[in-house]
Amino acid sequence: MNKPAVVVDDVSKMFRIYHERNQSLKAALMRGRRAKYDEFWALKDVSLEIASGQTYGLVGHNGSGKSTLLKTMAKILRPDSGAVETNGKVSALLELGAGFHPELSGRDNVYLNGSILGLSKREIDAKFDDIVGFAGLEDFVDQPVKNYSSGMYVRLGFSIAINVDPEILMVDEILAVGDEEFQRRCMEKFKDFKDDGKTIIVVSHALGTVRTMCDEVAWLDHGRLVETGDPNTIIDKYTDVQVEKVAEAHQHDDDSADRQRTPGLLTLDGVELIGPDGEPTTTVRTGDEVRIRFDFEAKEDIRDDVVVAMWIHGSADGSNLTGPNTDDGGLPLRVSKGRGQVELTVPHLMLLPGVYEAGAAMTDPSRANHYDHKPGILRFTVQSGTPTERYGYFSLGGTWARTI
Ligand SMILES: Nc1ncnc2c1ncn2[C@@H]1O[C@H](COP(=O)(O)OP(=O)(O)OP(=O)(O)O)[C@@H](O)[C@H]1O
Ligand SMILES: [Mg+2]
The missing domain is CATH 2.70.50.60 (abc- transporter (atp binding component) like domain)
Known part of the structure; x- marks a missing residue:
């Protein structure tokens, strides 16, 4: 029996939310330890197990704790209580641009990140062209990454993350950024990974994609684990709740007790x-x-x-x-x-x-x-059809004219 890739055991994570934000540094220093803060539990008593070779999805509303949970699994955040165990080499693509040094070129960042992820210079040399090629950034590799678009950041980050040959790949919302072509190539990579028996953990609001690619899904709500299980079952329940929330927001007059299916x-x-x-x-x-x-x-x-x-x-x-x-x-x-x-x-x-x-x-x-x-x-x-616009979800159907 293989060991599970990740075991999250009763993990809680608290953030301190400080008030009095506009005080001077001097005032803050004078006040010393007595700074006032609220405790905010971004994760509360979360336990789950991700089997080796599984593709695992984390879903939940904005602020439900998905990224925080992923960061604790990647050992970037330490839980306040509970423990995380991982078995296998982890490579994580977290928030946009995390781990990049803005002033350095794409090339230098590849070496920097590769070495952080445990590769030697020689190993990175060998993978360099693949990394840059997959990201499609051949023409930009010597520019500082601060000049990159968000799509370029994500492409490079993802490309590094997959090329370091991890056993466990963690990705946060990459599918929201990048064009259709890049998304398609990511999906192909995920498939190769899966076929190689590797573990993938994705955080995503792209529920359709989560349904098709994941073997199991965990649903978080306000830092608590609601349920884990089969993607279709969990996502149906999760979207049901979302729909109910929308329906409730629309329903001012009706007493919810009258509401019946x-x-x-x-x-x-x-x-x-x-x-x-x-x-x-x-x-x-x-x-x-x-x-x-x-x-x-x-x-x-x-x-x-x-x-x-x-x-x-x-x-x-x-x-x-x-x-x-x-x-x-x-x-x-x-x-x-x-x-x-x-x-x-x-x-x-x-x-x-x-x-x-x-x-x-x-x-x-x-x-x-x-x-x-x-x-x-x-x-x-x-x-693509007419109009041939590319950005956003829909066209306003407008026409452009020069007026001065
Ligand atoms: N460093 C931090 N300090 C204070 N609060 C934080 C910190 N990081 C996250 N939080 C809070 O913890 C909660 C969970 O955040 P998290 O980023 O994990 O949510 P999420 O599920 O990834 O949301 P989204 O879908 O918007 O990405 C949020 O309320 C967030 O504001
Ligand atoms: Mg998040």
């Missing part, structure tokens, strides 16, 4: 993206006319009007981009027993190239009664 009465059976040729697809282009088709079935006539709602997020960082629904869209919906279908027609899809994930729900107009909701039911890719 009616399982099985009305089910959303499928959500499909229909391309310009009228066929279901998962790949479209910016500017395409597309339709999103929702199929549902009611066990009996539904008394209230029904609202079909969807939300789309960028799979790179999980940010919520838009949430069209039949209510805002002015389509009153009476549902009687049997099957039904609605479509949302989008004359010009303004999403820019990237991978997107959509969830959908059927509720009553007050949003108090969720008949069914399906987070992550649709995942699709948008390829």
Whole structure:
């Protein structure tokens, strides 16, 4: 039996949050030890085990403690209580630019980081071209890294991290940065790693990616471990909670005690993206006319009007981009027993190239009664089309003109 790659045993991590930030240095020194602070527990009693060879995901809301947990696993932070054991050589790609010296060139930083990660000069010499090549930074390697874009930082950091040949690779949110091409190459590298039996630990808001690449997922909430388990199960539960939070934020008047689910009465059976040729697809282009088709079935006539709602997020960082629904869209919906279908027609899809994930729900107009909701039911890719913009998630559809 192999030893587990990582054992996190009842780990807690506290940060001190100091107040009186604007005091002078002298005042701070005079006050000496009596500085006032609050204790903030970024991790509380977290225990988990990552088997050797597993690809393991950490998910949770912003500030839930994912990066802190990863840093304790990488031994960059020391827990206040509990212990972390790792078996195998660790290479970690943490926050953007961590470990880089801004004034040094890319080349010098490769040597600096390589030696920190335990490589000799000769070993780095041998890997140098691979590192720079994978990062695609051949033309920039002699410039100081302070001139690099955030994408360039991440590419170089990732490239070093994978080329030092670790047994355990830890990466924090690299998929949020970098273009589609780089993300694709990272995924290929992850796959090679996995095939070689190495352990990968990823922190990511890209839930679709976590679902497909991870063998197991841990869900953190306010520094506590909620649950670990199969990626689909955990991510469904996690997104359910997110959806409930959004629904609650929308629901001012309704007493939450009235809120009940009616399982099985009305089910959303499928959500499909229909391309310009009228066929279901998962790949479209910016500017395409597309339709999103929702199929549902009611066990009996539904008394209230029904609202079909969807939300789309960028799979790179999980940010919520838009949430069209039949209510805002002015389509009153009476549902009687049997099957039904609605479509949302989008004359010009303004999403820019990237991978997107959509969830959908059927509720009553007050949003108090969720008949069914399906987070992550649709995942699709948008390829370059018209307009040909590259940055961000969507185009404003504007036109440029010189006016002076
Ligand atoms: N050095 C620090 N000093 C004080 N508080 C910190 C420090 N590092 C993290 N925190 C706090 O600990 C909590 C957990 O932070 P952490 O960065 O681990 O969250 P996260 O899950 O990675 O969030 P995100 O999804 O936004 O990256 C946050 O409230 C954060 O503000
Ligand atoms: Mg983080």
